[in-house]
Amino acid sequence: MSDVMVDVHGVHKSFGPLEVLRGVDLRVRAGEVTVILGPSGSGKSTLLRTINHLEKVNRGWISIDGELIGYRRSEDRRAARRASVEGGGGRRAGKLHELKEKEVLKQRTHIGFVFQNFNLFPHLTVLENLVEAPVSALRRPRKDAEDTARRLLERVGLADKTDAYPRQLSGGQQQRVAIARALALEPKVLLFDEPTSALDPELVGEVLDVIKDLASTGTTMIVVTHEIGFAREVADTVVFMDGGVVVEQGSPAAVLDAPRHERTRAFLSKVL
Ligand code: ADP
Numbered sequence: 001m002s003d004v005m006v007d008v009h010g011v012h013k014s015f016g017p018l019e020v021l022r023g024v025d026l027r028v029r030a031g032e033v034t035v036i037l038g039p040s041g042s043g044k045s046t047l048l049r050t051i052n053h054l055e056k057v058n059r060g061w062i063s064i065d066g067e068l069i070g071y072r073r074s075e076d077r078r079a080a081r082r083a084s085v086e087g088g089g090g091r092r093a094g095k096l097h098e099l100k101e102k103e104v105l106k107q108r109t110h111i112g113f114v115f116q117n118f119n120l121f122p123h124l125t126v127l128e129n130l131v132e133a134p135v136s137a138l139r140r141p142r143k144d145a146e147d148t149a150r151r152l153l154e155r156v157g158l159a160d161k162t163d164a165y166p167r168q169l170s171g172g173q174q175q176r177v178a179i180a181r182a183l184a185l186e187p188k189v190l191l192f193d194e195p196t197s198a199l200d201p202e203l204v205g206e207v208l209d210v211i212k213d214l215a216s217t218g219t220t221m222i223v224v225t226h227e228i229g230f231a232r233e234v235a236d237t238v239v240f241m242d243g244g245v246v247v248e249q250g251s252p253a254a255v256l257d258a259p260r261h262e263r264t265r266a267f268l269s270k271v272l
């Protein structure tokens with residue numbers, strides 16, 4: 001069995017009286033691509049935000065590369081340890097490390113997040129967008145960060161846009177910069193929240209092509225998207241969420257072509 005990179009176990013999350021995640025389990029192996037599908041409001045973005053520690057969970061636990069975050073209750077901590085010891089619990093099975101608050105911030109720098117609306121720094125050039133975090137958060141020498149940035153921009157096909165400002169780029173180009181910027185932090189896992197939803201249809205392909213290229217080189221990714229064709233082609237695992245739970249998950253063929261649950265069938269009939 002390959003290494004587990006992201007392990008989400010029994011995660012609950014409420015906003016006031018609204019229970020948005022109602023016991024989510026998800027396991028993503030290193031080098032694999034997981035695509036999450038589900039209707040609006042089903043908790044997909046909230047799940048990504050808990051994985052990135054932007055939201056604290058109320059119950060359950062999450063480990064990233066064997067480092068435990070997110071538990072709030074001692075019984076969750078015990079359950080996490082047990083799962084870890086009993087195997088399949090991560091690359092450092094039995095040695096799940098509990099992160100302190102400061103370490104959580106550090107770990108977050110190794111979790112890439114690509115948003116629907118790109119979220120580039122508008123006042124910085126493309127190159128500066130990629131250099132900023134490695135220099136300020138990882139303390140990389142500026143020269144090294146710039147070399148890495150140029151290499152990444154080449155990889156996403158934007159070597160000629162180094163000195164442009166975000167507003168001078170198309171949406172597709174801005175999103176490719178955002179992906180390169182996430183990669184500049186050498187993430188253990190890349191999270192995408194509907195990365196092509198804000199794009200004109202003719203620009204969707206260029207962004208999906210970049211994500212496909214990353215998938216082929218073994219980048220661990222969780223991608224929330226409504227692009228079923230992409231899921232079919234790229235995902236190792238497809239997860240269908242509804243009402244704050246994982247309704248079903250499996251290979252693209254299993255979930256997309258032979259869904260077992262009525263809710264999955266109803267959703268797919270709307271988006272296919
Ligand atoms: P999805 O990404 O699947 O569309 P979300 O995770 O964004 O779903 O949202 C799930 C539910 O949680 C929605 O009803 C949304 O309004 C609610 N929600 C999300 N974030 C917050 C928040 N910070 N405060 C209150 N409610 C929230």
Ligand code: MG
Nearest residue numbers: 044045046193
């Ligand atoms: Mg969302």
